[in-house]
Amino acid sequence: MPSPISPNTDAPAVEVRGLVKKYGAVEALKGIDLTVGRGEMFALLGPNGAGKTTLFSILATLRSPTEGSARVLGRDVVGARDAVRRQMGIVFQEPAIERRLTGRDNLLLMGLFYGLPTAAAHRRASELLGSLGLADSADRPAETLSGGQRRKLELARALVIDPQILFLDEATLGLDVDARRSFWSHVRTLKERGRTVFFTTHYMEEAEVADRIALIDSGRIVALGTPRELKSGLGGGVIRLNTDDDPAAARWLTGRGFSPEAKEGGLMILHADPASVVPELLRNLPVTVQRVEVHAPSLEDVFVELTGRGLAGGAPPTGTERRGAEGGAP
Ligand SMILES: Nc1ncnc2c1ncn2[C@@H]1O[C@H](COP(=O)(O)OP(=O)(O)OP(=O)(O)O)[C@@H](O)[C@H]1O
Ligand SMILES: [Mg+2]
Known part of the structure; x- marks a missing residue:
């Protein structure tokens, strides 16, 4: 061969x-x-x-x-x-x-x-x-x-x-x-x-x-x-939220059919049309919103969505060994 x-x-x-x-x-x-x-x-x-x-x-x-x-x-x-x-x-x-x-x-x-x-x-x-x-x-x-x-x-x-x-x-x-x-x-x-x-x-x-x-x-x-294909594969955009009680916000969002993920000290929500839901979220969330941000998906978002972890490290997968203390963005 x-x-x-x-x-x-x-x-x-x-x-x-x-x-x-x-x-x-x-x-x-x-x-x-x-x-x-x-x-x-x-x-x-x-x-x-x-x-x-x-x-x-x-x-x-x-x-x-x-x-x-x-x-x-x-x-x-x-x-x-x-x-x-x-x-x-x-x-x-x-x-x-x-x-x-x-x-x-x-x-x-x-x-x-x-x-x-x-x-x-x-x-x-x-x-x-x-x-x-x-x-x-x-x-x-x-x-x-x-x-x-x-x-x-x-x-x-x-x-x-x-x-x-x-x-x-x-x-x-x-x-x-x-x-x-x-x-x-x-x-x-x-x-x-x-x-x-x-x-x-x-x-x-x-x-x-x-x-x-x-x-x-x-x-x-x-x-x-x-990179473009991977990012557009996620569809729509990303909403990042910081509130004074993220766990409570996450429960509320989940109850309304959103899939929030806790990330980088806030919540990340992938949505097909963020602009159409952000005003409603701001009006109705039962916690105080400190910051809201909407952006097109980044490679980091693709990575988190597909692997459940951040590009610069994060929690190791269960059952997989982790060697050394590497990774970590500057
Ligand atoms: N010589 C070895 N003996 C046993 N297991 C090993 C050996 N080398 C790597 N592994 C295991 O194989 C898997 C893949 O390791 P590898 O080094 O290829 O990962 P990596 O993607 O390069 O990770 P990192 O981002 O940490 O460098 C890990 O579970 C690791 O513990
Ligand atoms: Mg390696």
Whole structure:
């Protein structure tokens, strides 16, 4: 079935079929089917423990599937492991740089590891350090760089071989807004050069730049589409309410056929035509309304509606382990 040798330039960037991954009793992926086109900027969103890192680590050839298949640029990740590795770059959720080495040496090491001639590796390292704004700190041990600089160095490391496809697994986690903006402006230049970018994030504004988004929850894809399609799929709009007694307001609303959800210290109600009901709500709610807001659904609303949790974390699903204390918007 796999064709490990022949390059396939027409093949999609990523092609996943019936992918299942079990860690003992934990079924992290429960049958994923997914195609990412060449040159796409594709986001995989999902709550903690959804299976994002597991999918990335299979695509990056670091773990093998329990069932099903995965191809990157037409090559099977199991049968053509080395060829797949030579065409992809990955920024892991966990740090991968050597902290004691300088930034430049980290990049040189990566280049030499992938077989670049020494002079070419030096050239490539300087080029990347310059374009990512790291030239001034390139010759210090990586552990002395700021968090944002270290994340950029991780990106540079992934780009040493000028990969056709770049995987970013929560690559900007914990960075401030400026650092994230400058990280993404570099990533966008890759897209402009026809590269494929497949990424995960818990930051909504990063997800908005994707051409398409797959929403994954408990090992299954629960929605797939452009950001616009996903948002319009909810229909209507969102009413957010703050009152002096939200539980009482929620009971009253539920009694009248609304489906309020407690969220971010207030109530959220999805409605086909908010404008037609808000005046009535304000008149009749038996509690004092402190604030009411109506807006078109955001990606965050889509996420909450489909997974019951917020994009930036929230309560873990029952029966799913939660590791570490990650997530959380700045
Ligand atoms: N090595 C492992 N052994 C056992 N279970 C694992 C292992 N790695 C991951 N899991 C479990 O598989 C599930 C999916 O984990 P994964 O890391 O893929 O989630 P994720 O979507 O990347 O989450 P996060 O947003 O927290 O990074 C979780 O229930 C997790 O606890
Ligand atoms: Mg993860």
